[in-house]
Amino acid sequence: MDSFSTLIRTASHEQHVEAETSTFMSDLLGGRLGVDAYARYTEQLWFVYEALESGAQELAPDPVAGPFVRPELFRLAPLERDLAHLRGPGWRSTLTALPATRAYAGRIAACARDWPSGYVAHHYTRYLGDLSGGQIIRDKAERTWGFARKGDGVRFYVFEEIPNPAAFKRGYRELLDAVPVDDLEKQRIVAECRRAFALNTDVFRALGEEFPLSA
Ligand code: HEM
Numbered sequence: 001m002d003s004f005s006t007l008i009r010t011a012s013h014e015q016h017v018e019a020e021t022s023t024f025m026s027d028l029l030g031g032r033l034g035v036d037a038y039a040r041y042t043e044q045l046w047f048v049y050e051a052l053e054s055g056a057q058e059l060a061p062d063p064v065a066g067p068f069v070r071p072e073l074f075r076l077a078p079l080e081r082d083l084a085h086l087r088g089p090g091w092r093s094t095l096t097a098l099p100a101t102r103a104y105a106g107r108i109a110a111c112a113r114d115w116p117s118g119y120v121a122h123h124y125t126r127y128l129g130d131l132s133g134g135q136i137i138r139d140k141a142e143r144t145w146g147f148a149r150k151g152d153g154v155r156f157y158v159f160e161e162i163p164n165p166a167a168f169k170r171g172y173r174e175l176l177d178a179v180p181v182d183d184l185e186k187q188r189i190v191a192e193c194r195r196a197f198a199l200n201t202d203v204f205r206a207l208g209e210e211f212p213l214s215a
Contacts (some may be wrong), residue, residue, distance in 0.1 A: 004186055005173035006010060011190045015197035020133065022201060024208035029137065035145040037211040039086040044101040044203055045156065046083060049075045051105040052126060055112030055119070065116035067175050068123050072162055074128070078155035079199070085152035100206040104199040111192070117185055120176075121192035128172060130157065131165045 002010070019025065027033050028041065053076050057117035059065040084185040097105065138150070138157035147153035162168045181189070 003173075003177045005176040005180060006191055007186070007188055008121075008176065011198055012125070012193050015201070019201050019204065022028045022204040022208065024204040024211065027130075027208070027211070027213055029140045031104050031140070031144045032213055034087070037207065038141060038145060039083075040210065041207055042079065042082055042086060042156065043095055044098060044207070046079050046095065047097045047101050047105040048108065048126065049079055051108035051112065052122065055109060057156070059112060059116060059119060062116045063180055065119045065123070067178075068120055068172075072159065075156055078158065081155050081188060082153050082154055085147075095120055098203065098206045099212075100199070100202040104203060107195070107199060117179075117181055117189050118192045120179065122196050124176065125193055125196035128169060131159065131162070131169055135165075 024033075024037075024041075028037060047198055053063045053074050056069045056074075060069045080091075083095070087094060108119070108122045134157045137156045141147060141154050141157075142149055146151065159165065159168075179189075181185070
């Protein structure tokens with residue numbers, strides 16, 4: 001039987017392609033959108049990581065979610081530096097969540113509160129993606145909008161405390177494979193992962209509507 005890390009990866013593959021090739025992502029990475037769209041997207045990420053990380057400390061002693069709570073992954077501080085760069089020192093006063101983002105962050109917060117295994121699904125969907133495709137997004141953003149390499153504007157994509165992402169991802173998959181739940185609960189985690197991808201796609205759809213390409 002496949003390992004759980006393989007299962008969750010395979011099960012979300014189709015939706016990964018969908019997220020990756022969404023209109024908004026394609027336009028953003030194709031250099032067809034202005035820095036304002038990138039800033040708006042970064043603002044949405046703030047709400048997502050606020051939900052993932054504000055509940056993290058309470059989950060640290062949890063046998064299922066606890067091993068995943070790793071401060072070297074935390075993204076809120078770099079996101080705030082990026083937003084100060086993108087929007088200026090008053091970034092907080094103009095920060096707003098799209099309805100799709102509110103739904104996504106709300107679902108993460110509910111899992112963090114009531115269902116640690118569900119939290120793991122959201123944790124995997126974001127952080128393993130950031131450590132992987134995030135690096136492609138950083139490179140494009142630096143080239144398209146002229147941010148300093150690994151500097152303000154793209155710090156979200158830079159994991160200062162993870163010098164070897166490939167090794168970290170291997171360790172992460174071992175954590176997934178060792179998650180102490182039964183097969184039924186693993187199926188539920190996979191379903192929540194699919195839901196997490198769908199919630200991301202919803203945010204991309206909303207961003208695509210806010211930033212249509214003028215024909
Ligand atoms: C244009 C946007 C994206 C690109 C270019 C991209 C690209 C990639 C690449 C190259 C990998 C590495 C696969 C490997 O390790 O062999 C990856 C993995 C991953 N991505 Fe993305 N990705 C994008 C968007 C997303 C989004 C929106 C999510 C979800 C929020 C996501 C979640 C993941 C996850 C969870 C993995 C780890 C899969 C695993 O090894 O278990 N990605 N991505």
